[in-house]
Amino acid sequence: MPLLEVVDLKKYFPVEGGVIDRLLGRVKGYVKAVDGVSFTVDRGETLALIGESGCGKTTTGKLVLRLLEPTSGKVIFDGVDITRLKGEDLRRLRRRMQMIFQDPFANLDPRMPVGDQIAEPLVEHGIMEWEEAREEAYKMLERVGLTPVEDFYDRLPLNLSGGQRQRVVIARAMALKPDFVVADEAVSMIDVSMRASIVKLLLRFKEEFNQAMIFITHDISVGRLVADRIAVMYLGKIVEIGGTEQVINNPAHPYTQALLAAVPTIEEKKLKMKLEIKGEVADPKNVPPGCRFHPRCPLATDICMKKEPEMIEVENGHFVACHHHI
Ligand SMILES: Nc1ncnc2c1ncn2[C@@H]1O[C@H](COP(=O)(O)OP(=O)(O)OP(=O)(O)O)[C@@H](O)[C@H]1O
Ligand SMILES: [Mg+2]
Incomplete structure (x- = not known):
C-alpha cells in the first residue's frame, strides 16, 4: 500500500x-x-x-x-x-x-x-x-x-x-x-x-x-x-507521470517534450522531436475544452478540441494523457 x-x-x-x-x-x-x-x-x-x-x-x-x-x-x-x-x-x-x-x-x-x-x-x-x-x-x-x-x-x-x-x-x-x-x-x-x-x-x-x-x-x-518519479502538471491536471528516467528519456506528452527542450543541459538527441509551445500560459478561470493543452500544442487536431484525453500507460508505470502521445 x-x-x-x-x-x-x-x-x-x-x-x-x-x-x-x-x-x-x-x-x-x-x-x-x-x-x-x-x-x-x-x-x-x-x-x-x-x-x-x-x-x-x-x-x-x-x-x-x-x-x-x-x-x-x-x-x-x-x-x-x-x-x-x-x-x-x-x-x-x-x-x-x-x-x-x-x-x-x-x-x-x-x-x-x-x-x-x-x-x-x-x-x-x-x-x-x-x-x-x-x-x-x-x-x-x-x-x-x-x-x-x-x-x-x-x-x-x-x-x-x-x-x-x-x-x-x-x-x-x-x-x-x-x-x-x-x-x-x-x-x-x-x-x-x-x-x-x-x-x-x-x-x-x-x-x-x-x-x-x-x-x-x-x-x-x-x-x-x-x-524517483516525475509528475508533469498543466492547468490543474497531471498530463504525464512516470519514473524519472522514463519521463526524461522518453517524454510522451508534447508539453513534457517542450519543457525538456527548454533545458540546455538535456541533450537534444534524447528528444525525438523538438517541439515549441505557442502562446501564453492558459488561464485556469477559463479552461479550454477537450485537451486543455490544445491551444498551445503543435500536434493538436480536431479530437483534441473535443475530447479530453484519458491517462494511458505507454510503458510500465509511465502514463500520459494525450491523443497524439509521442
Ligand atoms: N487562495 C486562492 N484563491 C484564488 N485563486 C487561487 C488561490 N490560490 C491559488 N489560486 C490560483 O490557482 C492557480 C494555481 O495556483 P498555484 O499556486 O497552485 O500554482 P503553482 O503551480 O504553485 O504556481 P507557481 O509556480 O507560480 O508557484 C493559480 O491560477 C492561482 O492564481
Ligand atoms: Mg507554487
Whole structure:
C-alpha cells in the first residue's frame, strides 16, 4: 500500500466578483486550480511535481497536507482518508506531514529566536518539555550546519542569510521526524551557490527517516536530480507521470517534450522531436475544452478540441494523457 494516495482531487476557488455579486452571494466562476489529480507516493519515495507557474503545484501540495480543504476527491494517508479528519486526529497527522515553502520567512516568526522556533513544535505536539526540546533544537542546528550553535540559537530570522533561514526551516520540520514532506520550490529563492547543499541536506533527512516527499519545482532538471518519479502538471491536471528516467528519456506528452527542450543541459538527441509551445500560459478561470493543452500544442487536431484525453500507460508505470502521445 502506498503511503499516500490521491484520488481525483479537485480545488476550485470561487472568483471574487464586485460588491453587488458578493452581497447577493453570486459567484462569478471558478479558478480550477486543481482539477482531478490522482497519484500515489510510496514510503521513502520522492515524486517531483513539475509545471509552469499557476498550474496548481502549490495548491496540490497544500491539499495533500490538509492546509486547504478540497472541493472534492480523496487524500488517503497511511490507509486513512484525511479529508474528513478533525480535532485530535488532525493534530496528530500534522506532526507526520510537513511543508517547506519557497520563502523561509513565511515559515518563521520574525520575533522569536530561531533555536526556540525549532524547539516550539516539539513542545506544542507534546513530544517534549521545553528544556529537552531546546537541547534537541541545539542538535538540529548542528545537523543543518548552523555552527557554532551558540552563535545561531538566539538570532532572529532577519539576522540570517536566506540559505541559513531555509536551514532553520528544514531543522524545524525535520525535528518532528515526519513521514511525509512537501518541499515547495524550497531552494528557488536561495542564492544559486547554496542550492545544491540545501537540496542535499533535505535528501539526507529523507533517507534517514525513510520519508516520502513531494518535491515541487518549475525546473525539470532539478526534479531529475532528486526524484524517483516525475509528475508533469498543466492547468490543474497531471498530463504525464512516470519514473524519472522514463519521463526524461522518453517524454510522451508534447508539453513534457517542450519543457525538456527548454533545458540546455538535456541533450537534444534524447528528444525525438523538438517541439515549441505557442502562446501564453492558459488561464485556469477559463479552461479550454477537450485537451486543455490544445491551444498551445503543435500536434493538436480536431479530437483534441473535443475530447479530453484519458491517462494511458505507454510503458510500465509511465502514463500520459494525450491523443497524439509521442
Ligand atoms: N487562495 C486562492 N484563491 C484564488 N485563486 C487561487 C488561490 N490560490 C491559488 N489560486 C490560483 O490557482 C492557480 C494555481 O495556483 P498555484 O499556486 O497552485 O500554482 P503553482 O503551480 O504553485 O504556481 P507557481 O509556480 O507560480 O508557484 C493559480 O491560477 C492561482 O492564481
Ligand atoms: Mg507554487
